[in-house]
Amino acid sequence: MTDLHRLSIRELAEGLKTAQFSSRELTQHYLNRIAKIDSHVHSFVTISPELALAEADAADGLLKSGMAGLMTGIPLAHKDIFCTKGIKTTAGSKMLDNFISPYDATVVAKGKEAGLVTLGKVNMDEFAMGSTSESSYYETTRNPWALDHVPGGSSGGSAAAVAADLAPIATGTDTGGSIRQPASFCGLTGLKPTYGRVSRFGMIAYASSLDQGGPIARSAEDCAYLMNVIAGHDAKDSTSVNKEADDYVANLNGTSVKGLRIGIPKQYFNVAGLDADVKARVEESLKKLEEMGAILVEIDLNMTEAYVPTYYLIAPAEASSNLSRFDGVRYGYRCENPVDLMDLYKRSRSEGFGPEVQRRILIGTYALSAGYYDAYYVKAQKVRRLIQQDFLKAFESVDVIAAPSAPTTAYKIGASLDPVEMYLGDIYTIAVNLAGLPAINAPVGFDKDNLPVGLQLIGNYWSESQLLSVVHQYQQATDWHSKRAAIAEENA
Numbered sequence: 001m002t003d004l005h006r007l008s009i010r011e012l013a014e015g016l017k018t019a020q021f022s023s024r025e026l027t028q029h030y031l032n033r034i035a036k037i038d039s040h041v042h043s044f045v046t047i048s049p050e051l052a053l054a055e056a057d058a059a060d061g062l063l064k065s066g067m068a069g070l071m072t073g074i075p076l077a078h079k080d081i082f083c084t085k086g087i088k089t090t091a092g093s094k095m096l097d098n099f100i101s102p103y104d105a106t107v108v109a110k111g112k113e114a115g116l117v118t119l120g121k122v123n124m125d126e127f128a129m130g131s132t133s134e135s136s137y138y139e140t141t142r143n144p145w146a147l148d149h150v151p152g153g154s155s156g157g158s159a160a161a162v163a164a165d166l167a168p169i170a171t172g173t174d175t176g177g178s179i180r181q182p183a184s185f186c187g188l189t190g191l192k193p194t195y196g197r198v199s200r201f202g203m204i205a206y207a208s209s210l211d212q213g214g215p216i217a218r219s220a221e222d223c224a225y226l227m228n229v230i231a232g233h234d235a236k237d238s239t240s241v242n243k244e245a246d247d248y249v250a251n252l253n254g255t256s257v258k259g260l261r262i263g264i265p266k267q268y269f270n271v272a273g274l275d276a277d278v279k280a281r282v283e284e285s286l287k288k289l290e291e292m293g294a295i296l297v298e299i300d301l302n303m304t305e306a307y308v309p310t311y312y313l314i315a316p317a318e319a320s321s322n323l324s325r326f327d328g329v330r331y332g333y334r335c336e337n338p339v340d341l342m343d344l345y346k347r348s349r350s351e352g353f354g355p356e357v358q359r360r361i362l363i364g365t366y367a368l369s370a371g372y373y374d375a376y377y378v379k380a381q382k383v384r385r386l387i388q389q390d391f392l393k394a395f396e397s398v399d400v401i402a403a404p405s406a407p408t409t410a411y412k413i414g415a416s417l418d419p420v421e422m423y424l425g426d427i428y429t430i431a432v433n434l435a436g437l438p439a440i441n442a443p444v445g446f447d448k449d450n451l452p453v454g455l456q457l458i459g460n461y462w463s464e465s466q467l468l469s470v471v472h473q474y475q476q477a478t479d480w481h482s483k484r485a486a487i488a489e490e491n492a
């Protein structure tokens with residue numbers, strides 16, 4: 001079969017179960033596509049064909065014996081931030097270019113238990129800091145829709161791999177939009193779960209109070225399948241919540257769009273940098289939801305202006321602390337011929353970290369330093385609480401909140417945005433992380449250059465099933481999610 005990569009996760013699972021094809025055939029099909037097409041997209045940092053085929057054979061054994069689970073034998077790509085025993089985990093950094101973890105992240109382990117097949121590890125901004133994947137130490141990942149554009153970030157490799165049909169599904173992480181924004185830039189569906197829903201164990205930390213793993217896929221249905229595997233409590237992560245995960249697949253039709261109250265924050269649609277095409281496509285998608293029975297309600301989110309400054313104090317502060325472990329002593333990059341311990345620390349960190357990571361460590365260290373701690377860090381934490389309260393108040397009158405996922409479509413590679421311009425592009429995503437809420441991106445059309453536009457729906461705590469269900473129904477009524485970039489149409 002030459003078109004296995006066109007099947008949904010549900011169709012792949014059915015095909016495997018009814019022995020229309022084996023996991024080995026399916027896995028080989030994706031490996032062939034990666035071998036042929038990824039030289040144009042550069043989504044993978046590490047391809048693991050031997051491991052993949054061994055996992056595929058094991059999955060085929062389970063399928064034959066009737067012991068298979070819902071997703072046994074389905075391939076996936078992991079963001080290179082999830083530790084994988086036996087294969088490199090780089091976090092997109094020279095610092096970890098030689099790092100092989102002695103253990104699996106819980107997300108990876110759960111994938112293995114479910115019989116998923118690991119195709120390899122995909123590219124990302126260095127330590128997940130960025131919005132274009134360009135801060136990676138590795139090749140610049142391309143947007144499958146326009147190879148001279150970025151796929152977004154930080155989970156740009158995850159989005160590019162799925163959009164080019166090099167993997168049917170991928171894991172990502174979202175600290176301030178890194179699942180939703182690349183999903184938006186690449187025309188995909190991506191879910192950032194409630195903080196605590198997916199284990200952070202073995203996920204290299206950027207900003208621990210904001211980081212959360214989740215799926216990037218073509219559709220809400222595909223995301224639901226991966227959520228069924230990765231969501232749940234984990235004793236190894238003290239911030240993972242001891243609350244049973246939903247059956248996201250079974251709940252796909254559980255929420256009715258009829259009567260659903262969708263909040264439209266006034267402030268969000270008056271943001272200066274909001275692109276006219278993005279605004280138009282998002283408004284059209286809301287009109288469609290209204291036709292399907294949703295009630296659009298104008299709401300206020302008054303803290304909008306505080307989002308970027310608050311996030312860009314808290315995230316770097318936590319990063320500066322998390323990244324202090326990379327000192328050239330225990331693992332990771334070590335400079336050559338250090339003269340003494342101080343020289344070892346200094347040069348290992350200066351040579352091992354790229355400029356964006358160093359910038360954030362400096363900002364974060366400054367914000368946490370004696371004398372500035374109260375003025376910056378503590379103040380930011382107080383504003384963070386106000387942002388959360390603003391959302392909770394809104395959820396008293398609406399079920400979900402709609403927004404663009406990003407103010408623009410994908411940037412051109414090397415657009416040389418200065419850091420502040422780049423940070424402003426995160427305006428629609430970062431407040432969700434500050435509040436710990438779940439949110440989803442769904443593709444809703446294209447701009448004048450044929451680049452994808454995404455709608456974001458933000459839900460109340462633990463409303464992943466509701467968000468997936470609303471997007472699933474939108475996707476039953478529209479076909480933006482099934483549009484494919486020209487490069488994905490190529491056969492291997």
Ligand code: GLN
Pocket residue numbers: 128129130131153154173174175176177178179206315426
């Ligand atoms: N673009 C944001 C940042 O650079 C978000 C990144 C993320 O979610 N990991 O911090």
